[in-house]
Amino acid sequence: MAGVRPVFYVSDGTGITAETIGHSLLTQFTETTFVTDRIPFVDSVERAHEVAEKIRVAAEAHGVRPVVINSCMDADVSAALAESGALMLDVFAPFIEPLERELEQTRERRIGLAHGMVDFETYHRRINAMNFALTHDDGQSVDYNDADLILVAVSRAGKTPTCVYLALHYGVRAANYPLTEEDLEHDRLPPRLRPYRNKLFGLTIDPVRLQQIRQERRPNSRYAQFDTCKREVAAAEAMFRAERITTLSTTHTSIEEISSKVLTTLGIHREMF
Amino acid sequence: MAGVRPVFYVSDGTGITAETIGHSLLTQFTETTFVTDRIPFVDSVERAHEVAEKIRVAAEAHGVRPVVINSCMDADVSAALAESGALMLDVFAPFIEPLERELEQTRERRIGLAHGMVDFETYHRRINAMNFALTHDDGQSVDYNDADLILVAVSRAGKTPTCVYLALHYGVRAANYPLTEEDLEHDRLPPRLRPYRNKLFGLTIDPVRLQQIRQERRPNSRYAQFDTCKREVAAAEAMFRAERITTLSTTHTSIEEISSKVLTTLGIHREMF
Numbered sequence: 001m002a003g004v005r006p007v008f009y010v011s012d013g014t015g016i017t018a019e020t021i022g023h024s025l026l027t028q029f030t031e032t033t034f035v036t037d038r039i040p041f042v043d044s045v046e047r048a049h050e051v052a053e054k055i056r057v058a059a060e061a062h063g064v065r066p067v068v069i070n071s072c073m074d075a076d077v078s079a080a081l082a083e084s085g086a087l088m089l090d091v092f093a094p095f096i097e098p099l100e101r102e103l104e105q106t107r108e109r110r111i112g113l114a115h116g117m118v119d120f121e122t123y124h125r126r127i128n129a130m131n132f133a134l135t136h137d138d139g140q141s142v143d144y145n146d147a148d149l150i151l152v153a154v155s156r157a158g159k160t161p162t163c164v165y166l167a168l169h170y171g172v173r174a175a176n177y178p179l180t181e182e183d184l185e186h187d188r189l190p191p192r193l194r195p196y197r198n199k200l201f202g203l204t205i206d207p208v209r210l211q212q213i214r215q216e217r218r219p220n221s222r223y224a225q226f227d228t229c230k231r232e233v234a235a236a237e238a239m240f241r242a243e244r245i246t247t248l249s250t251t252h253t254s255i256e257e258i259s260s261k262v263l264t265t266l267g268i269h270r271e272m273f
Numbered sequence: 274m275a276g277v278r279p280v281f282y283v284s285d286g287t288g289i290t291a292e293t294i295g296h297s298l299l300t301q302f303t304e305t306t307f308v309t310d311r312i313p314f315v316d317s318v319e320r321a322h323e324v325a326e327k328i329r330v331a332a333e334a335h336g337v338r339p340v341v342i343n344s345c346m347d348a349d350v351s352a353a354l355a356e357s358g359a360l361m362l363d364v365f366a367p368f369i370e371p372l373e374r375e376l377e378q379t380r381e382r383r384i385g386l387a388h389g390m391v392d393f394e395t396y397h398r399r400i401n402a403m404n405f406a407l408t409h410d411d412g413q414s415v416d417y418n419d420a421d422l423i424l425v426a427v428s429r430a431g432k433t434p435t436c437v438y439l440a441l442h443y444g445v446r447a448a449n450y451p452l453t454e455e456d457l458e459h460d461r462l463p464p465r466l467r468p469y470r471n472k473l474f475g476l477t478i479d480p481v482r483l484q485q486i487r488q489e490r491r492p493n494s495r496y497a498q499f500d501t502c503k504r505e506v507a508a509a510e511a512m513f514r515a516e517r518i519t520t521l522s523t524t525h526t527s528i529e530e531i532s533s534k535v536l537t538t539l540g541i542h543r544e545m546f
Binding site for chain 1: 278286287288289290292293294296297298301302303304305309310311313314338340344346360362364365367368369371372375376378380381382396399400403407433434437438441486527528529530532533534537542544545546
């Protein structure tokens, strides 16, 4: 049935796993408009009863059965949620039994583990990588020896968000090199980057989009003129081609996709946080 | 069987959904050591055959059956992967049919949708929120009127990573207020924050941990002394109590958990990116 459908991401932890898989599922159903709500930290049967009541209220208000994407590990909590009458999709249930059989062990029924990890070493690596990304933003005072990779692009092509994402989610030390006007007068790599060829990844962008972004940042500047954007992008792309630097356009690419492609291209294997 | 087990996150997109749910599942099985590999952008049967070969090689090398956490949408791609002989856990399959029945529509078989969204408005909001977090880091030149929320804490208690996470994943404009020594001489809110009481969230941290973090940043400074850390944390906590500011310790809490709790406490509802 088309129309508006309430969806609840319910979790005993942050709700990130439930929302991630739920979002992927819902994008497959384009005829329905979903109104979503995340309800994290549902870690007792009591709390689950309150949530079930909230779901029932939404069912009444919308006149339609809600969908619950549930990542709670406790069977009693899940049962209490199910009393709401919603369609229950339990994101772990289908996989637990095959894994138990394959691994010949019973899973631990620990709650909210996935994003609650607090291992100091891991946390440290993550925060250090982020500090690295932030202090080495826009190529200031970088020692590229310490970098796992270097994103090269003209100003505002998407380097910073990608560096921060790579740090936060993969603990990768990602540095920036913003191509200056002077760099762009040559079609070879800036001398500073030459020793790090195997760490380089080029980003490019549609000049129309670049113009929009720069216009918002510095309205009516030469920097934001379409001609400037077009010239800079063309020069950067020519340089990437001449130097055989793998390049990706950020125009129609999410930060997640860019990050994933950068890691794959450079052969960097890290577990996600 | 205990021991080392190879796990592959295989996806036609970034692999983030597969890795997120896979990671949650694997943390439930503590007797096995998993070696994981993410293989994104598997979007053809040809590519799937290559990947299946890689999985077979890993099976040989480890002398054990690998586990594949698969988020590929195409049935032929999944079938080609299954020829590897691995235990196949398909993260979407169990939910598609119940959703099709409930929504009375057939899903669209589009590939790699979940993290490939490029809606300009959404992207824009996300990037703007991140620029906001970065330019308003450490309380410099902030107009708190523009902030959705303000994290208040002593230096190095976890404000910046949380602000950046909230921006990247929820498009929330999160500002920082670092408590200065002067602020900490009083047990009331600094005057600048008083108009924004309903946007405030306090972070605290174990002084021992804080000392470790500060020591790494500015070795052997007064700033990094244990006494300084202890005094600052105690004063900040006293102020949060006196002002009834909701507070969370970051010592044993992941960035995801902190972010989720901050949003829930302040009643901010946003869909995740």
